Each structure stands twice: as C-alpha cells, then as structure tokens.
Amino acid sequence: MFKSMFKGGVNAPHFKRTQDCETVRMKVPEKVVIPMLQHIGAPCEPSVQKGDEVKVGQILGNTEKFVSAPVHSSVSGTVTDVSPRLYAGGVYITSVEIKTDGKQEVDKSIEPPKYSTSEEFIGAIRKSGLVGLGGAGFPAHIKLSPPQGKKIDTLIINAAECEPFITSDYREIIENSWNVLNGINIVMEALKINNVIIGIEDNKPQAIKEMTNVASKSDKVNVVKLKSRYPQGAEKMLIYATTGRKVPSGKLPSDVGVIVMNVNSISFISEYIKTGMPLIKKRVTVDGTAVNNPSNLEVLIGTSLSDVFEFNGGFKVPPVKVLMGGPMMGIAQFSLETSVLKHTNALLAFEEKEAVLPKSSACIRCGRCVKACPMNLLPLYLNTNALKENIEELKKYHVNDCIECGSCSYACPAKIHLVQSIRLGKTQVRQATSKGGK
Amino acid sequence: MENRLVVSSSPHIRGKANTQRIMLDVIIALLPATVAGIYFFGLKAILVVFVTVLACLASEYLTRRVLKKESTISDLSAVVTGLLLALNLPPTIPLWMAAVGGVFAIVIVKQLFGGLGQNFMNPALVARVFLLNAFVTQMTTFVSPGPDVISSATPLFQMKEFVKGNEANLAGYWDLFVGNISGCIGETSAIAILIGAAYLLFRRVIGWEIPIVYIGSVALVTWILGGQTLLSGDWIYHILSGGLMLGAFFMATDYTTSPVTFKGRIIMGIGCGVLTAVIRLYTGYPEGVSYAILLMNICVPLIDRYTVPKSFGGEKAVA
Structure with missing residues (x-):
C-alpha cells in the first residue's frame, strides 16, 4: 500500500543548487589511489604488484568472502605502490597506487557478460564490482540474491535523494533516464520481478516528469511522488512509504519481498550489460560554501579529493570541513589525499562558519528527538545510557535499530550530539556481546 | 599537516530550534494571561510578576556562581519559572513571600537537582505548594477583580x-x-x-x-x-x-x-x-x-x- 510518507524525520534544507549542473567528465588525473575496501564487508586482496602494467577495467583485487565486491582499475598505467593508505573513514586500508599513462587503454578481458539464469546474472553483477551507489556501498549481488525460500515481488528504485546538496541521482534521471529504464528491464527479466516502483521526492518535479514519461512505456514500472522529508531515501523508510511494508528489525529488504536499488546502480547495470565495463567511475556532486564552482563531475574511482577540487576550480577560501557524502550522514575527512570511492556521491567543502560545532547544553527533555526518529526510538535515553556505558539499557532501547540518519541531532534544540553517542553505544553493545559470548 | 580540517560525527548541519527560543516562545505565550491578570487585578499583579521573575533570575545566577557552574540565565528558563509562579499566586500576596517562592523554586527545586532538565517536579508548582503550606491565609485569600479590594x-x-x-x-x-x-x-x-x-x-x-x-x-x-x-x-x-x-x-x-x-x-x-x-x-x-x-x-x-x-x-x- 502506497503511503508516500514515513513517520518522523525532519525538514532538512535542500540546497540543491547543483541540480541544473550538467555532468562534466573530469580529466584523467596523474595518479589514482584505489583502496581494496569500497563496500560494506570484507576487503579485497590485491592481485597486482608494484611495477605491473594495468589497463582500464582490469581486476586489482578480489576475495573469496561472500560479502564483498571486486575492485577494478579505473585507469591504464603503472602500479607504483601497494600499501595501506589513509581512507575516507579515517583508517588505513591497503590501496593500489597507479601512475596513469593517459591512454585509458581498455583491458582485453572486457566484454559484455553472458548469462541465462538468474544465478549467472547475479554472478555477473558480482564481477562488475557494483555496490549500492546511494552511499552505503552494500554489495549489489547480495541485494539481488533473495534468501532461501523468499520470493522477491517488488523492485524499488531509490531516487529520493533526501540528503541536502547532492544531485547525483537527480542528474542520472535527467541525463540518462532511458538507461534507468533499460537497467530496470534487465533486472526485472533476470530476477522475474513484475512490479517496479521508482520513488522520487516531490522537490524534483523535473525528474518525476522525465521518469514518468519514460516509464509510461512499461506497464510494470510506476513512478511515485514521495513527500520531501529527510530521511525519505533511507531504505526502510522508502520501502514503507512506497509499499507499506516494514522491514523487521535486523532483517533485509528481501525479507519483505523487496529489493531496493539506487537509481545510479540500476543505470550502471544497463551500461555494464551492454559493454562489460565494471564500476570504475562515479558522478560526484561537488559543492559547499568553500568551493568556487558547484558542479557535478564524472570522476574516475581512486582520484584524490584534492585533484577533484582542483579540477573543479578550487576553493573560495581554505576549507575547514570536507565531507564525503551529504551533510546529514556524510563522513568528515581528515585529509584531501583520500580517494573518491565507488559509492561517493558528493564532496562538500565548508568554510569556518558551517564547520564550527554547536555547543551542547542540557537536555530539556522536549521530545523533539523522539518525534524526529524515523525508527521510533528514544534518542535521549540512548544518549544517556551510552554515556553511562549501560549495555543492558542500550539493548532495551533498541540501540541497534538506529540507522544513524542524524534526524535526532538535527532536531535537538540543546544541540546534543545524539548520533555520536548512539554510535558509541552500538560499539559498546558489540564489544560486550563479543566478550560475553552471548 | 597541510591545512587542518575539522572532523566530527554526522550530522554536520543542525536545525534552527534552540532552548532559548523555546523558552522565549513560552514567555510570549504567557503574555496574554499576564496582561489579563494585570487588567483584572491592577498594579499589584505587575509587582508580583516583577518580583518573582527577578527573584528567579537572581537565584539562578547566584546558585550557578556558588556551584561554580556556567551561567544559564540566558536560556530564559528562569524567567519562565518566575512568570509561571507569579501567575499561580493570589494578587494580594505580600511581595516578600512571592520572592521567597521564586528563590525556593530555583534554588531548591531546580538547581540543587542539577539545573535545567534535571528537576523531577515543576519548580513553579512546588514553590506554589510550598507557599500554600507555609502561608495558608495569604495564599488562600482571593479578591474579586476591580479597583475595590473585596475578598471573595x-x-x-x-x-x-x-x-x-x-x-x-x-x-x-x-x-x-x-x-x-x-x-x-x-x-x-x-x-x-x-x-x-x-x-x-x-x-x-x-x-x-x-x-x-x-x-x-x-x-x-x-x-x-x-x-x-x-x-x-x-x-x-x-x-x-x-x-x-x-x-x-x-x-x-x-x-x-x-x-x-x-x-x-x-x-x-x-x-x-x-x-x-x-x-x-x-x-x-x-x-x-x-x-x-x-x-x-x-x-x-x-x-x-x-x-x-x-x-x-x-x-x-x-x-
């Protein structure tokens, strides 16, 4: 049942000033640093060494582990280093540094994948290295494999793009809507799904118009207008808003018969099936108060943040805070030397004013965090219990159901860093569980 | 280090709501009732309001100072308490009693329990009940509205x-x-x-x-x-x-x-x-x-x- 809306959330500002910025392809940088971990799950083992010549699309690393996705070279050139490098999350991850030759020669092995069964299709998707391009980076082949005995009846295309600033999904619809539909048809056919819903927030009327127009060619594909409210694009909220189904705590969308894919992911599948070229580039929204020239760039994976900002026209003022992702859930960067990843959808640079942390004051128990929480949690109690390391209470207040969307912190009039404490609380519970063995 | 970047947990933007504005809204919302009280009970009512608000603000400032904690009078919560207490007092109450009520509300009920957000009972109400028990006659003598003070x-x-x-x-x-x-x-x-x-x-x-x-x-x-x-x-x-x-x-x-x-x-x-x-x-x-x-x-x-x-x-x- 269509609801168009979930419970809770906040009216975050939109700041979609790059929505009319047509995607510009960025030039090949002099070097790229490609991390072996660009997804949720196990990191890949590098399969190249220093001195190796690599071509575009060649595999750089893979692993036998199920929850993972292979990593490919986005350039042609020479491997100059394989070592741990600073990663977007602030940790060091084994990465392959490649000095580019600028020729962008394509690897010989690249050819359109052949498949006849859904298993073969899913195998091909794994080979493509596709991960959820909405920002979470969950390996796509896992999403597409329904658990035993579960029937998937609905494919939901996530084009809500509720994060402020980002227009990467929006531009995909405006520029490549036929690709989106084509990707949908491929997945529908391969997985025998007969119902597709494309969810778009109502602050993007152009995208709704374009997609509705294209989708009218298929009677199985419906575009639905969703209320613009953060976090409409969060998987569980989107499923509820479009189908009325609730994903049970700790379960996946496939448990309620649904697959959710980002609009860029589905479009990529269309390209991949046509050409066989794995995931090596990404559209990135470059914006924020510190940048000169807000834009959308097509960036090769592994390009350093500083190269992206430089190509984009540099900074107005030296940035004080740089985010990978949107302002609600993005990750603040330690350095501009980190690389653009498969699931990077935005790079935002802010000046002093936006970067300064608000000062927290006492909780007045106003309940705004409770109202804002789309997961129906009580953030104020999660906060106090995390600060007291009260594991039992954290579990009682369902700490692990938190999706870290940031709505509570956003709504808090006392500017308490609720999500930060809740993350801490999750870690405490995880550590206690692994120690206690329960 | 090249340039130093601020690194913090998401979200990186916050909404406009803040404690001070909420308190200001409550004060604004109490104004019609305050004006009505002054209209019906006259100058005496203004004085009671003035005294309780002042007593609350002063107690808030001084207790935080004595406890060596950051001053919180700018959050306006003490004004709300003072105003609410005044509106819950009979217009004829001796002003010093009103002041005692204000001090009791802030010092005993609010700050000694940890300040804003920590008190387990409403400070203005506890102060009112305290006054009611301490000064029964003055707290239960009511007058009809109007210029003539007729107890009623x-x-x-x-x-x-x-x-x-x-x-x-x-x-x-x-x-x-x-x-x-x-x-x-x-x-x-x-x-x-x-x-x-x-x-x-x-x-x-x-x-x-x-x-x-x-x-x-x-x-x-x-x-x-x-x-x-x-x-x-x-x-x-x-x-x-x-x-x-x-x-x-x-x-x-x-x-x-x-x-x-x-x-x-x-x-x-x-x-x-x-x-x-x-x-x-x-x-x-x-x-x-x-x-x-x-x-x-x-x-x-x-x-x-x-x-x-x-x-x-x-x-x-x-x-």
Missing part, C-alpha cells in the same frame, strides 16, 4: 458549597471565560490562556496530547461525579475555573517533568485529569491542579520506562 471566595469554592447543598454564588460561564472572577493572577482568564496555548501549539512548542487529554478527563469525571446526582456535574464550569487551563497548557506540558513518549503523554493527561477531579470533588481542597500535576511529575520516569515504543519493524521492549 473562588468559583471552585462556591461550586463545592453548591454541590453540598449550601448557599452559593456561582459565577457565570462568560465571567469564567474572560476571567472576571477571583483567583490567582494568571489563572482566571480562560480566553487569554487559550490564546497563548494556541500560539504554543502553532509553534509546536507543546503537543496537544497532555492538555487536551487532561482537560477532557476533568470534564468527563466532573460530569459523571461532580453533580448532586450522577451525570449531572457542571463540567463546563469545572474546566473554566481554577488553575486547570493554565495548568494543562503550561505546567503539565513542562518538558522536564512530562513523559517524552506519545503513550506516556496520554497517560500523563489522564492521570492529571482524574487526580484533579478527585481532589476537587472529594477532598477538603476546592482546587487540585497543583497537586495532581506534581503527583504525576513523580511518576514520569516510571511512565517513560513502561512506554518505550516498539522500534520501527521491531519488537516491543520489556521494561
């Missing part, structure tokens, strides 16, 4: 006599509605309180749950049990008189001392309503709003604990 029993006292079958001088609905009756400074004019309440609801500072359920419960119980026979109670008279309107919209909704869950707020409303009606109908007191809210205040941690909602797609919590 409150409408609820009259109602009590009426139900007993004694001679009583019941106020008319219209006088109750506009506030042309005897009572505390800010509680008499239902219309003035409702204007302020509408503003708070519009600004989403308070939710409808507690006040509507509270007033509804009082109406229901007083209708059933409040008359000489069953189902003959004058519930309109009951909801328009005494401190109910002020209490329901401005005291029972106090963030710190009310539940944060939806279910909890409904329970709070019912609890306050039933207790208020029971005190009004079956005890020696004509009015029960203060005690009802305070009794429910104490239950708030328990209510919150037993009303932890099911998470989205999750199981119900076991308390």
